[in-house]
Amino acid sequence: MILITGATGNVGREAITQLLDERLSVMAVSREPSTSALPGGAEVVRADPSRPRTLEAALDGVEAILLSPRAAGGAVAELLALAGRQGVKRVVLLxxxxxxxxxxxxxxxxxxxAVEQIVRDSGLDWTILRCADFASNTLAWAGQIRSTGTIRGAYPNAASSTIHERDIAAVAVRALTDPVHGGQAYALTGPQSLSQLDKVRAIGRAIGEDLSFVELPADQVRQGMLAAGLPEDVPDRLLGSLADYAFTPGPSTDTVQRxxxxxxxxxxSWAAEHAAAFLG
Known part of the structure; x- marks a missing residue:
């Protein structure tokens, strides 16, 4: 049995699908199973990884865990200690x-x-997946694209090798099921460095529309995100990286291909698959 935390996230959901395709037993953790709409065939357990004791019974028979730090919050060490006592052998960290x-x-x-160090010290066989920005992050543009065809944001020339969530999940499945990946930390990126403008153009081609990007000052973008109710760390995470990538593009690796x-x-290809999200 393989247990997936962050099961309703983009990577977790895709990992469940791929594991089921390989006819493996999957347990998906959800705080609200009734609304999770997870792939059929997975065993869904109501639990909260940030409160590890809610997972105690579910961990019986689990061999490996896909660990989302966001799902576990500050309880990663407690969760992995409990997992080790319950006989879990392997953890793959996003x-x-x-x-x-x-x-x-x-x-x-x-x-x-810090979370990586906790995983290394857990006593479990571990693999760490260091992911570039997700292609699915651009879904944040969907509302603007549907309503106006124009994205308003900062740092249009910031470039990164955005990764498809299916590739992250595919590597995670390998690491969850094959001990050869134990003790490895993999840097995972997409195949090509693209600016935000490049990504907007790719979405435009996918939906057959001519989209535009209007550059705004970073402070204005930040204030708009806060006014929309986003926690303060969200614009800091986004704009901080974009500010650096505007001067030096993010890394590109061949790890996924290897x-x-x-x-x-x-x-x-991601944009073509998700075109419907950007169409009015």
């Missing part, structure tokens, strides 16, 4: 590429680095 390739505010990379034996999926 981390950030900024641990290895600094960008943005240092405190965010330090948070991931591990999966095929090229990493492009942002254009």
């Amino acid at each position: 981390s950030a590429v900024t641990v290895q390739y600094p960008a943005g505010y240092q405190r965010f990379a330090d948070e991931f680095r 591990l999966l034996g095929r090229p990493a999926l492009t942002f254009a």
